[in-house]
Amino acid sequence: MQLLRLGAPGSERPYVRADGGTLHDLSPLTADIDGTFLAADGIARVRDALRDGALPAAVEPGTRNGAPIAQPGKVVCVGLNYRGHAAETGAAIPEEPVLFMKAPDVVVGPDDPVFLPRGSVSTDWEVELGVVIGKTARYLESPAEALGHVAGYVLSHDVSERDFQLNRGGTWDKGKSCENFNPLGPWLRPADEIADPQALGLRLWVNGRKWQDSSTKDMVFGVAEIVHYVSRFMVLRPGDLINTGTPAGVALGQPEPKPYLRAGDVVELEIDGLGRQRQSVTKQG
Incomplete structure (x- = not known):
């Protein structure tokens, strides 16, 4: 599983690429891949959502890869x-x-x-x-x-x-x-x-x-x-x-x-x- 943020600088959106290669939009779960998301068992929740089919497949946006985490605290x-x-x-x-x-x-x-x-x-x-x-x-x-x-x-x-x-x-x-x-x-x-x-x-x-x-x-x-x-x-x-x-x-x-x-x-x-x-x-x- 790969967690990504795609989009122009300052406008990145969160995605996950499942093990089979399908890309899914993470917006139903979180606004961003950041400390708040990670602290709230975000990765486990993504796995659960993928298993339950709660994250529909996303069209590859064909845009810039941002850093996969939002700006860290340090x-x-x-x-x-x-x-x-x-x-x-x-x-x-x-x-x-x-x-x-x-x-x-x-x-x-x-x-x-x-x-x-x-x-x-x-x-x-x-x-x-x-x-x-x-x-x-x-x-x-x-x-x-x-x-x-x-x-x-x-x-x-x-x-x-x-x-x-x-x-x-x-x-x-x-x-x-x-x-x-x-x-x-x-x-x-x-x-x-x-x-x-x-x-x-x-x-x-x-x-x-x-x-x-x-x-x-x-x-x-x-x-x-x-x-x-x-x-x-x-x-x-x-x-x-x-x-x-x-x-x-x-x-x-x-x-x-x-x-x-x-x-x-x-x-x-x-x-x-x-x-x-x-x-x-x-x-x-």
């Missing part, structure tokens, strides 16, 4: 969470998860353009497994209970401007929160349909050349550990997004001259079972 990111990525950047393996934030309004659709910020010299790509929270997580006692607070998984592109991130003072957030810096989707896959979030292949290409090709098994801290850990520092609420880190193969980790994104580049990325994205890189107006 976007929490984990840095240096793949062994290969830490090695390529010369960083030590973290003893605890490295956390930083992205502004929630950078979340856009999976095929929306990536904007090069004004003054950018080192905009970089990062394919990541996104975790969407479905149940409030506050001071969880152990990783064992953490996955019960996950609504589902999603393909996330954590775009980064490395010069802003590393050379402009302060925390990493400056290089992470530029406009359109988090394409998300195309769909949200319920957590119980992903047998093992630590066994997913993830890949990224730029202009047809594959740069990232790894598996979530290379994570330093798995999904359960991350959700548990983050809950000790902040309350995770339904609809929040966690970007769990990127594998080796980013531009930052390449020899000089590093192949950072330029206007006209095309980025494509995918994760097993979570679909595929395609973005054109555009200079900021």
Whole structure:
């Protein structure tokens, strides 16, 4: 089952694609796929409605894929969470998860353009497994209970401007929160349909050349550990997004001259079972 939001920016409508491939309009159940919907057992209610035939088939609108969740309350990111990525950047393996934030309004659709910020010299790509929270997580006692607070998984592109991130003072957030810096989707896959979030292949290409090709098994801290850990520092609420880190193969980790994104580049990325994205890189107006 795939939960989607289709339509022009700001006018997306909720849909579900059933296992057989038929698209159904979710408007009879909810106005949007957001924290309120997820907290109210929305995914279970969608399954019940599909089983009961309460959601008539919808005509494919043939329009833009929006992010599969409405703007999250917060976007929490984990840095240096793949062994290969830490090695390529010369960083030590973290003893605890490295956390930083992205502004929630950078979340856009999976095929929306990536904007090069004004003054950018080192905009970089990062394919990541996104975790969407479905149940409030506050001071969880152990990783064992953490996955019960996950609504589902999603393909996330954590775009980064490395010069802003590393050379402009302060925390990493400056290089992470530029406009359109988090394409998300195309769909949200319920957590119980992903047998093992630590066994997913993830890949990224730029202009047809594959740069990232790894598996979530290379994570330093798995999904359960991350959700548990983050809950000790902040309350995770339904609809929040966690970007769990990127594998080796980013531009930052390449020899000089590093192949950072330029206007006209095309980025494509995918994760097993979570679909595929395609973005054109555009200079900021």
